[in-house]
Amino acid sequence: MTDGLDPALIAKLACPVTRTPLRWDAERSELVSEAAGLAFPVRDGVPVLVVREARAIENE
Template identity: 75%
Template sequence: MSDASPIDPWLLAKLVCPVTRTPLRWDASSGELVSDAAALAFPVRDGVPVLVIREARTL
């Protein structure tokens, strides 16, 4: 898997965790957006971030 995010860098800079409202970071190894503050990983499906809490994986 590439280290590059499938999400536009401009959009990635604007995305925040729906729980903590802190910035998300791209984790290339898992292909997920990670909220370190909430210890949650949000999936990205077909290049679209799924920021629904019930879809998140606990870290």
């Protein structure tokens, strides 16, 4: 497990906007889409891949 999120699951997930791979940010418990500039929350171990729930990221 990767801080509560299975690496195999992360490998299968894609950004709902760009369909590109997501990067796990363990510090913030988010899945990050560099291509879309969005970070999707993970709540209770469940990725929330809903655009309106994502936060915009800047080059962090």
